[in-house]
Amino acid sequence: MSRRTKLYLIGIILVFILTLTACNKNVSADNDEKYESEKIKETEIQNKDSIKLQFENENFTVHSFDKDKECIEDLAKALDENYDAITNNLSVSLKDKVKVTIYPNIKSFHNNIGMQNAGDWLVGVAWRNEIYMVSPLNPGSQHTYDSLMKVIVHEFVHVVQFNIYPYRYPNRWMTDGLATYAAKQIPDKTIMKDLIDAGKNPSLSDMNSKDFEKVNGYDFSYTVVEYLVKEYGYETIVAMIETPKKMYEILGKSLDEFENDWINYLKENWGS
Incomplete structure (x- = not known):
C-alpha cells in the first residue's frame, strides 16, 4: 500500500470518528435537554398543588392540598355536628369564620408551626381564630383517621376559649x-x-x-x-x-x- 493510500485511509477514519463523536454529543445534549424539560414539568405539577380553599360554609373555611380533599367532608361534618353544643355551652358567639389549614403529613405540619422536634402525638394546634392540623389521610404513628376527627373538635374548643380569654x-x-x-x-x-x-x-x-x-x-x-x-x-x-x-x-x-x-x-x- 502506498504512502498516499495510507494517508487517505487515515483521513477517512478520522472523519468517521469526529462524526461519531459529534453525534454522541448531540444525543447527550438532547437527553440533557429532555431531562431538564421533564424536571421543569415535574416542578410545575408540584407547584400547581398548593394549599388552597377547598370548603366553606357559614362557620368554617378549610384549606388543603388537592390530594387531601377527600377527608374534608368528614372534618367539616365533625365540626358542624359539635359547633352548636360547644358555643352554646360556653356562651360564645363567634363573629368570624374559623379558618382550618390541613397539612399533608407530620413533618410538614411540624415545620409550619415551628415545632420541628415535636413527637407524632402533636397533630393539631389552634391560635385565635385558626386551626392547623395534620391530614387524617396521613396521621402519623400516634393517631388514626378517626382520632383526627376528634382532634379537630378539640382544637375548635381552643378557638372558643380564646374568644373567652384571649391570652x-x-x-x-x-x-x-x-x-x-x-x-x-x-x-x-x-x-x-x-x-x-x-x-x-x-x-x-x-x-x-x-x-x-x-x-x-x-x-x-x-x-x-x-x-x-x-x-x-x-x-x-x-x-x-x-x-x-x-x-x-x-x-x-x-x-x-x-x-x-x-x-x-x-x-x-x-x-x-
Missing part, C-alpha cells in the same frame, strides 16, 4: 381538659383504673407543668372538667375561664379543697 391561660388542666372533654376524647377506663389504684394519678400542679404529657395530662384533665361540669355546670366553668385569678373564689373553695374533692370523685368514678 395565655394559666391553668393547662382547664384548657386541655375542657377541649378533651368537649371533643369526647374519652380516656381508657382500664388504663385509668390501673393508674389510680396504683396511686399514679397526677396533682393539679403536675398537670400545669412541662410534664403534662408525661403524667397523662389529657386523660386526667378530662376527669377534672367532667367533675366541674357535673358539680358546678358550664356557667361556672365560663366564669373560671374569664377570670382565672379568681377561679377558686368562684368555686368557694381553696385549691387544696377543690383538689381533694376532685381526687375523691376520680377514685369513686374512675378507680376501683
Whole structure:
C-alpha cells in the first residue's frame, strides 16, 4: 500500500470518528435537554398543588392540598355536628369564620408551626381564630383517621376559649381538659383504673407543668372538667375561664379543697 493510500485511509477514519463523536454529543445534549424539560414539568405539577380553599360554609373555611380533599367532608361534618353544643355551652358567639389549614403529613405540619422536634402525638394546634392540623389521610404513628376527627373538635374548643380569654391561660388542666372533654376524647377506663389504684394519678400542679404529657395530662384533665361540669355546670366553668385569678373564689373553695374533692370523685368514678 502506498504512502498516499495510507494517508487517505487515515483521513477517512478520522472523519468517521469526529462524526461519531459529534453525534454522541448531540444525543447527550438532547437527553440533557429532555431531562431538564421533564424536571421543569415535574416542578410545575408540584407547584400547581398548593394549599388552597377547598370548603366553606357559614362557620368554617378549610384549606388543603388537592390530594387531601377527600377527608374534608368528614372534618367539616365533625365540626358542624359539635359547633352548636360547644358555643352554646360556653356562651360564645363567634363573629368570624374559623379558618382550618390541613397539612399533608407530620413533618410538614411540624415545620409550619415551628415545632420541628415535636413527637407524632402533636397533630393539631389552634391560635385565635385558626386551626392547623395534620391530614387524617396521613396521621402519623400516634393517631388514626378517626382520632383526627376528634382532634379537630378539640382544637375548635381552643378557638372558643380564646374568644373567652384571649391570652395565655394559666391553668393547662382547664384548657386541655375542657377541649378533651368537649371533643369526647374519652380516656381508657382500664388504663385509668390501673393508674389510680396504683396511686399514679397526677396533682393539679403536675398537670400545669412541662410534664403534662408525661403524667397523662389529657386523660386526667378530662376527669377534672367532667367533675366541674357535673358539680358546678358550664356557667361556672365560663366564669373560671374569664377570670382565672379568681377561679377558686368562684368555686368557694381553696385549691387544696377543690383538689381533694376532685381526687375523691376520680377514685369513686374512675378507680376501683
